[in-house]
Amino acid sequence: MRLGILTFILLLLSCSRYPSEVESALQQAGGNRDSLVAVLEHYRDGDPLKYEAACFLIANMPYHGSSHRLEVPVQYGAYFAQVDSILEANADAVSDNDLKHELAVQYGRLPDVQTLGGCADLQSVAASYLITCIDEAFERWEKSPLLAPLGFDEFKEYVLPYRTVAEPLPPMKSELRREMYGLMSADGMEKIRKPIERYKQRAIAQKEMNRYVEAQAHAGIYDIYLTLFVADCSNLSATTCNIFRACGIPAVFEFTPQWTDRSNRHFWCASPDEAGHFHPYTPPYNNLDEDWTINLRYAGKVYRATFGAQENTPYFIKRENEAVPEIFATPCLMDVTDNYHECADVELPLPPRSAVGNIAYLAYFNVHNGLNPVAWGVVDDWTHTVKYEKVPLNMLFFPVYMTQDGSLEAFYPPFVVRGEDCEYVVDTMSCNHAMPVSMHLLRKFPHKPHLVKYRENLKGAMVLASNQECGAYDTLFAIPDAPQPCWQRYTFANKRTYRYYKIVTADGSPIEIAEYEWLSDRQDSRGSKPSQLPVFNARAAADSGKYVKVMGKALESGPLFRYSVDGDFDTYVESPWVGMRFASPVCITGLQIYPRNARNGIEPGNTYQLLFHDGKRWVVHSTVNPMANYIDVQGVPSGTVYLLRNLSSGKEELPFFYIDGKQVFLSDMALQGQ
Secondary structure, eight states: OHHHHHHHHHHHHHTOSSOHHHHHHHHHOGGGHHHHHHHHHHHHTTOHHHHHHHHHHHHHGGGOEEEEEEEOOHHHHHHHHHHHHHHHHOGGGGGOHHHHHHHHHHHHTSOOOEEEEEEEGGGTOOHHHHHHHHHHHHHHHHHOTTTTTOOHHHHHHHTSOSOSSSSSOOOOHHHHHHHHHHHHTTTOSSSTHHHHHHHHHHHHHHHHHTTTOOOOSOOGGGGGGOSSSOOOHHHHHHHHHHHHHHTTOOOEEEEESSBSSSSSOEEEEEEEOTTSOEEEEOTTTOOTTTTTTTTGGGBOSOEEEOSSOOTTSHHHHSOTTOOOOGGGOOSOEEEOGGGTSOEEEEEEEOOOTTTOOSEEEEEEEETTTEEEEEEEEEEETTTTEEEEEEEETTOEEEEEEEOTTSOEEEOSOOEEEEEETTEEEEEEOOOEEEEEEEEEEOBSSOOOHHHHHHHHTTTTOEEEEESSTTSOOEEEEEOOSOOOSSOEEEEOOOOOOEEEEEEEOSSSOOEEEEEEEEEEOOTTOOOBOOOOOOOOSTTOOOOOOOOEEEOOEEOOOSTTGGGGGSSOTTOOEEESEEEEEEEEEEOOOEEEEEEOOOOOBOOTTOOEEEEEEOSSSEEEEEEEOOSSSOEEEEEEEESSOEEEEESSSOOOOOOEEEETTEEEEHHHHHHTTO
């Protein structure tokens, strides 16, 4: 009897027309089954490689779909084509504000984009759509020099897919190619940076032309051209992947569940160079590696969204009813952290076996929800450990497991993996009450790279003076170094009186300052007391009171010029110069500037709370109200990680270590591994 059943099963399997994964997908396709079968039969006896590609797409369709669909009227394509024509005819059109306002009016007259309900790909993708997708992908693989080095497995992930993640189903590859290929191939397709640069420059120019457009809804692929609509980085990266693949440019979608220095996610693209090495970039604003230094190098764990399901993901590893964090609930995920950071594999003791399933996690501190899972590890009952792969060095992780109600429970103290003498060491935080330390604290959050860059632009900025607004200006002073993110005073030897004073950057880059003040040390100058300079320790000398702030009228240097003299540290000016006109000539001998910054230093009068981590939870050490720009505290447990919160204002905070008498934030630690 058993032999007969086994024989029947073997005969049944041998008669299966398609691979098992494809048969499984077809069983879930419902009324769309015939359409998908038509695709398979279209290639089955004609082209084995295209047939295999069709099987790959259909087998993985169960994991893909859209939360919503978009119907974009054809008038949108005509509108953006018109803007393209304007730019092709006159590159200087980007400075014509009247034209940009007129374009905004035209855009406002376009019919609404219709948003419809989403659906699973298995139940909705038509045979004609899929066949066109496959044929177009193979044609690009044959003709594009950028795709020539790709093997079939790479082709299936970098070029073949008709979608990237869960975005609305894109137009067919043929439509995307008609829309963008002419622009991107104008300088040739032999080197990958050329078409990406064309794409970037056109997107930036289109965004400028559409500066005054107030988009009320997504516009499909045209989101890359809109500036006032908040088009998230996930949407822009998915759109870019779809466009690039249709035009013969290999591209993948990557993301970090959380930055090392911020509590939010980020999404971007990556493409291989001629040697096959992947380079990241945030589209449409950057080319390969352009935003690495001030942005992407601060990514934490990094994952690639794949079209094909990956067997080593929580989706398949978890127990039947085991809860999984939302970001790991898809099998189409590949860990590529080692492309970004030096990594090590880590084993930790097993969590309570009765409480945990097959997976435990590593979490980052998150200002919004406390802990955010960013990596998974596999529970090994044989060794009584959890095994984590590709753990980046010099980043603080909190080992946790997820309970059935979705909450996170710590099972091991926070740790950092460090590289020492060609070996990796797991440095576990050990809260030591027996050896307390004293702390001198200056910040609650690290310096932001882009704000540091803005301050660096002020190095070499010149103080100019004249008695005629449009006349020749004398140079009185040049700022010697990049200022700190607080009030900075510069004094210079000037004995002449002028009515007009300006600050001008040396290279024309924008001045990004929140406030500035002109000072005079003349006894006959009428003015008020300048803003208080920062005091960073108890030994700092008090301001001598030698200078007075002289009031004038701000010169119109751009649309935001008033923000530099409005008394609000949270507003700022962005223009190549700022200046002031005085009622009568005055002798200016000093300048104070408050650079644009996030105000994460210690601010007098605010209430701060210092916490330390005891291995299981955050514990409040003290609450203080500083009268200067620093906090001194004593008796803090050593050997652990700390957190400083501003209870009065602001929302940014990041844990830090206290090493050799200084705060070392987590993002600074992470960079040591690069």
